[in-house]
Amino acid sequence: xxxxxxxxxxxxxxxxxxxxxxxxxxxxxxxxxxxxxxxxxxxxxxxxxxxxxxxxxxxxxxxxxxxxxxxxxxxxxxxxxxxxxxxxxxxxxxxxx
Numbered sequence: 674x675x676x677x678x679x680x681x682x683x684x685x686x687x688x689x690x691x692x693x694x695x696x697x698x699x700x701x702x703x704x705x706x707x708x709x710x711x712x713x714x715x716x717x718x719x720x721x722x723x724x725x726x727x728x729x730x731x732x733x734x735x736x737x738x739x740x741x742x743x744x745x746x747x748x749x750x751x752x753x754x755x756x757x758x759x760x761x762x763x764x765x766x767x768x769x770x
Contacts, residue, residue, distance in 0.1 A: 687760075691750075694749060694750040695750045695751065697746070697750070698746045698747055698749075698750040698751070701742075701743060701746050702743060702746075705739055705740075705743050708735075708739075709732065709735070709736050709739070712731075712732040712735060712736070713730075713732045715732075716730050716731060716732050
């Protein structure tokens with residue numbers, strides 16, 4: 674767990690870390706949705722539509738790039754939150770001794 678995150682008294686440190694990861698993902702997702710809605714509105718209302726011969730509207734590119742980051746953040750928070758944990762690796766090494 675990061676040193677800047679203190680675990681409140683009586684809380685399980687691993688669950689607390691997982692809760693931080695999931696809350697962080699949810700904040701990231703809300704930011705992604707709001708900003709991409711803004712990008713699409715900006716593109717739509719600026720009049721730079723497909724009639725100018727563009728193949729893709731420009732908001733597609735930040736949406737795709739940022740979407741990759743969102744996917745990795747989701748994976749770290751929900752799919753494999755403890756897989757690459759330092760604590761897990763330590764436990765594996767300790768068991769081998």
